[in-house]
Amino acid sequence: MLLHIPSVLSPDELSAMRKALARAEWTDGRETVGTQGAKVKRNQQLPDASPLRAELARIVLSALARNSTYFSAALPLKTLTPRFNRYSGHGEYGFHVDGAVMRADADVQLRSDLSCTLFLADPDDYDGGELVISDTYGEHAVKLPAGDLILYPASSLHKVEPVTRGERLASFFWIQSMVRDDARRRMLFDMDQAIQALVGDNADATATLQLTGIYHNLLRQWAET
Incomplete structure (x- = not known):
């Protein structure tokens, strides 16, 4: 990226x-x-x-x-x-x-x-x-x-x-x-930016929460700390 x-x-x-x-x-x-x-x-x-x-x-x-x-x-x-x-x-x-x-x-x-x-x-x-x-x-x-x-x-x-x-x-x-792979970092970045945009647009709270959960679960799988 x-x-x-x-x-x-x-x-x-x-x-x-x-x-x-x-x-x-x-x-x-x-x-x-x-x-x-x-x-x-x-x-x-x-x-x-x-x-x-x-x-x-x-x-x-x-x-x-x-x-x-x-x-x-x-x-x-x-x-x-x-x-x-x-x-x-x-x-x-x-x-x-x-x-x-x-x-x-x-x-x-x-x-x-x-x-x-x-x-x-x-x-x-x-x-x-x-x-x-x-x-x-x-x-x-x-x-x-x-x-x-x-x-x-x-x-x-x-x-x-x-x-x-x-x-x-x-x-x-x-x-x-924390995430070694560039492609995975890019996916997480794009997802995080989409979540922030949805929050700013007052999108459906349940759907936004689900997407946020997916982000953190992917980060949990890929992160090295």
């Missing part, structure tokens, strides 16, 4: 993060990838041990916690502490697949079911920098407004196009979902 979630960050959160990143000390992004990734990655990142990274990550995680669409789509079990990157001066990241198992914190590992990119720069402030995601339906170029998020399967082949003007700022992270 490829899902655009708008306005994850509030204007105040976005402004504070961009001001903080303007004075950040960046490091070579190749420090956090393996040998193959280092061959095609040319960007900068906040160091993992940076206090600023920890501070901004808390803002991102707080924003995600209040976003019901994100929770419905991802059904998160574990989330890697968000990282932050910058692309400029023709920086890019060639086609690659994310690692299947990642170290979330000290002794915690997660299976990377979903990848997230939260855009922090206005699209008019830079040229290029599209996130290109390749799947069975072709290639999808994604360049979202600041504060918007794209959620997609971590198994997807993807890249970031060269940034030829300005700078592209983003937060990125991975999620281990």
Whole structure:
């Protein structure tokens, strides 16, 4: 499932993060990838041990916690502490697949079911920098407004196009979902959105309750906790 979630960050959160990143000390992004990734990655990142990274990550995680669409789509079990990157001066990241198992914190590992990119720069402030995601339906170029998020399967082949003007700022992270299978997650998401629409339309309460029961029984069968 490829899902655009708008306005994850509030204007105040976005402004504070961009001001903080303007004075950040960046490091070579190749420090956090393996040998193959280092061959095609040319960007900068906040160091993992940076206090600023920890501070901004808390803002991102707080924003995600209040976003019901994100929770419905991802059904998160574990989330890697968000990282932050910058692309400029023709920086890019060639086609690659994310690692299947990642170290979330000290002794915690997660299976990377979903990848997230939260855009922090206005699209008019830079040229290029599209996130290109390749799947069975072709290639999808994604360049979202600041504060918007794209959620997609971590198994997807993807890249970031060269940034030829300005700078592209983003937060990125991975999620281990309670539901491993992407098709099952998509069915649960579609069902949950339908239930919410029925509740909003004051549909038949008995039918809505039955559908809600089916949702939770499917989640009960498929969830890993």
